[in-house]
Amino acid sequence: MDGNRRFAKSINQPLKNGHEIGSTSLLQIIHFAKTVGVKHLSVYAFSIENFNRTEKEVQLLMELLVEKLTDLSQRISEKSNSKHEIFKGIQIKVVGDLSYLSTEVTARINEIEKRTSISDPSNVFFNLYICCPYTSRNEIFHSVKSNIKAKKQQGDAYEISESSLEKKMCLSKYIPTCDYLIRTSGATRFSDYLMWQSHNQCSFVFSKTFWPDYGFRSFVRDMISYSYFKSLYSWNKVEVFAHKKHNCLLANQLANVEALKYSLIQSQIFEKQIFFPMKIISRALHSGRNNVLYENLKMAPKSASIVERN
Amino acid sequence: MTDLEDNNVIAETQELLNSEDGSYSTSANLASKRTDYNPLNVKPEVSKQVPCLTNTKYIVKNVMQSQKENINPSIFKDNGKVNIGDGNRKSINDFISVEFYRLNKTIFDFLMKLLLALIFCNFSVFRYFQYNYNCVKLKFYSLLYNPADSPQLIRNDVASLLKIPKRLAAILEYKPEEEVCGGVLGLMEDASDLVAWSLSAGIKHLTLYDYDGLLKDDVNLLRKIIYSKLCKYFGGQNPPKFAVRIPHKGKVYYNLPTSSSIFEETSSDKKVSIEIVLLSVTDGRQTIVELTKSLAELHKEDKISEDDITMKLVDTELKQLVGEEPDLLLYFGPNLDLQGFPPWHIRLTELFWEHDNNNVSYTVFIRGLKQFSTCKVNVGK
Secondary structure, X not given: OOOHHHHXXXXXXXHHHHHHHXXXXXXXXXXXXXXXXXXXXXEEOOEHHXXXXXXXXXXXHHHHHHHHHHHHHHHHHOHHHXXXXXXXXXXXXXXXXXXXXXXXXXXXXXXXXXXXXXXXXXXXXXXXXXXXXXXXXXXXXHHHHHHHHHHHHHHHHOOOOHHHHHXXXXXXXXXXXXXXXXXXXXXXXXXXOOOOOOOOOOEEEEOOOOHHHOOHHHHHHHHHHHHXXXXXXXXHOOOOOOOOOOOOOOOOHHHHHHHHHHHHHHHOHHHHHHHOHHHHHHHHHHXXXXXXXXXXXXXXXXXXXXXXXX | OHHHHHHHXXXXXXXXXXXXXXXXOOOHHHHHHHHHHOHHHOOHHHHHOOOOHHHHHHHHHHHHHHHHHOOOOHHHHOHHXXXXXXXXXXXXXXXXXXXXXXXXXXXXXXXXXXXXHHHHHHHHHHHHHHHHHHHHHHHHHHHHOOOOOOHHHHHHHHHOXXXXXXXXXXXXXXXXXXXXXXXXXXXXXXXXXHHHHHHHHOOOEEXXXXXOXXXXXXXXXXXXXXXXXXXXXXXXXXXXXEEEEEOOOOEEEEOOOOOXXXXXXXXXXXXXXXXXXXXOHHHOHXXXXXXXXXXXXXXXXXXXXXXXXXXXXXXXXXXXXXXXXXXXXXXXXXXXXXXXXXXXXXXXXXXXXXXXXXXXXXXXXXXXXXXXXXXXXXXXX
């Protein structure tokens, strides 16, 4: 859920309204996802890094989140709503490092979880995981630590492996893998979310719409494209992620590859002369001069690293 | 005992049949009672044993009950127990309604599947145009950035950008031998291209990832190919120096492989312009697991206390084991797939790939750099 504040800015509203509209958008998406038949939906509501924001905003966000979740959980647990299919069999779980939260908020979250918990697993139709406050590194680290502790306590009987790490993770113990990851507002990075789960065989959508704008249309479009590709691959029986290993290395093949590449490049010259004569000429003037020292090149722009900035 | 039970069964079924509402789908309180002998759950073999279909309910009930208790069906023993009369009509009604419900369901399912097929058909038409649009777009850009085989040109392209990534990572994919630029040699060609481009662009750290670790397997060949590529770009007399590092083995190789007789490496050789890190799937989750194991060993021997294990420790250890977090990750395939890239190291990494692109081309490289130069990272704020 990204882009609430930018959305509020774009419609000239205070930040609070942006977050509020974002929360209604979340309810919408929950409804759509459940109707479509999604079993597990996890939402990145609040990152641990978000505590860097102003205290006022953090408080506002927390209150809003807890308030909306309480409202939703009450609706789910109400007997009069049992006829509504929408509210049937929803289970809410708040995952993340709860030690960052105040005791009051934690108590309310526990209450929400308790209210919506369903004892019989066959009656659960939809699992909603609210990640708050969550970062993937924190999750991995805590699982590493608890594994180390368990190893010491249980001795040789305990074996550390990928699955044992997963069992101790706050989100991975429910959903070990992720099939489809949607990130809104145009940023193409993970921002510390689901890194462990989605690092293999996961499809991504980086949508440019802000989260409050991410409604029915975008959701259906993404779902159709996902299901289309999934069924296409299963029909064609293409092993999408097949990695085969070939061990035929011959150094003298190198020359052939070079020759092949050159012939390919030269065949393209005809094409490019038709479209961009000027560009081609200016570039072609440079392209022959390959006797240059690395130190003599122009100054490169400043290289920036996110990691070292902090 | 059996007689008593049988009588009970008959009485129950009769009670059910005589009640007002006999249909399956509507009545709520009956449905709960009937769950254990709902005809929908009955296997077809059972109904084959039945002499007449009109008595479905009695017979099914009796057969099921007797199967449970391992006795012969009472109905065949004593025909007098079958009540043909009032219940019969209702059972016919029930039979029809169940069949009707089944038929309805089949038709509904079929229609829904047809609808889905229609949607997919439309989508495939849309996809056809989208694919062609993407291909034309890529062609257009590749013409715009062609030729790009000299360092000055690349440096000119990059010079207008606001910033470039300090650490660049790329996921390379093995292609079958039959394809153009396929096989291990093709993979190494792609890798060497990337090295030359990033060197020309002024990037000092390059991470190359391939799932199987094919690049790692024959480092000497890779070094030769990179060297020849750099000679092509920078002239054969004095090409830039490079180092190839394999974190998994903990080894660093400088420049060309030396013959065994001249083993010493001079200090001038170690002053490199670019550092290339080779990763594979073993550097991902497996490394985290191994780190956990070794930390657990240490903790068991009381060499480190519980408080010493912090996020920072894990982070520095993983940095040593795998490397720094890259700033930009390029993927040269049609649809982003991380293929097991180290999960710890993609926290704030900017991801870039071109839709429907399927080869390692300079276009993707320069467009990735351009996107990186415009992106803004908040880190939570």
